[in-house]
Amino acid sequence: MPGIAERREQFAAMFTRPLPAGVDSSATTLGGRPALELRRTAGEDVLLYLHGGGFVVGSPRVTAHVTAALLRHLDGRAVSPDYRLAPEHPFPAAPDDCLAAYRELLDSGVDPRRLVVAGDSAGAALAVVTLTRARDAGLPMPAAAVLFSPAVDLTLSGASMRSKDGVDPFFAPADLAWLFERYLAGADGAAPEASPVFADLTGLPPLLIQAGSSELLLDDAVRLAGRAGADEVAVTLEVVPRQPHVFQLDDRSAEAAAALERAGRFLATRLGGGEQNRS
Template structure:
């Protein structure tokens, strides 16, 4: 049995990639948490677009740096900067620490002058769930919504009730249901896992911005994404769902994959279009 520290080291070793040569990174803070800011080091990219990215890792592992290559890929379509925060992780800091940190980061971006019409949000897995929770909390607090959000393989049902938890068991190359259950137990720490702030699939999504949801057909969380898209549509949210055949959980992290590159290209263009202008991604 691996320790929490070993799990975090393994995650970092598996997913961390060098950043593109034309992307500068710097350490900063946002919402009281350490954060990584990315900017493109090319002429003419000094605009006001802001991307807030929330990393995945089952609420237990992961970091802003480990998924920075995905953030950088999305940033290519924007004219501005991207910020990814290291929200507090379970089990040391269970719910509601992570969503508290994410809302604080979103609020600080607005308070520091970010125009919500030029602000977009994205995340993967647990981070995608935190995107949805952050948007719900921001809406309920009377804060303006961002222009759009992208969700990669969102983990939005911590009760594991989706049919794909059974139909994709043994097909998913990364997880068995018990693996996800263990991670979610660390995060929930005895709280009701069906509560909307833990499982935003069961929340009222009315008023959220346009969503793009991408998921692989080979993952346990397939039905989380499918049902979330249905819930968003029922709540009058503009939503696009993409199911990538034979792809695993957060396949966008594989920087050597043609499918990952194409998905990130579509996601970046989705965000750029909602900001009012398509960038060439050069």
């Protein structure tokens, strides 16, 4: 079985893509962590993007082409923190880093009405946790959030863990259990800050949740949408047939391109003023 370093290298080699023309990238820091900033225009829109990778692998650069696809609909920049990974830094290091990043954006003068959040898989879970923790701390909410294949139940209790076992092209339940065990390091997987499908989502901004019908984590997305709706959050759930976990990463897929287009327009519309002068 490959070690942690080899897993990270394999993940990066599998998913990293070139950035599109017209997007400038630079290294920065955010919330006390290294971060990647992408800029398309000089506007004031800000996208906070939290990368996925099961809390163990991944980086802002691996998902930068997805971040850039969303940024195409905004007038400004995106920033993605390189939050600490398990097992070297288990829960709650990653959510602490993500909340610090969100707080620093606000402290630096970013208007929350011009701020949106997005993330994939573990990063989508961290996005929800960041919003609930920010709400509890009395911080203003962003304009909207997009969640791709959110991994929001670390207890693996969703029915799709069984019904999609053997259908999911990437994972078996044991694969997810291995990742989550390293992240939790003995912490309670049912705690709302670890598994936000069990959290109170009251007061969160409008959410767009996208998932593929072929993924083990399908029920995470479905139950999160249901929880958000029950908590009076405006939520849109899209389940795309025959698509795998975070299918938006595939830059050759028509389904991925269409999903990213919908997600970008969702964010732009909720930033106010629609997409005028954004595209």
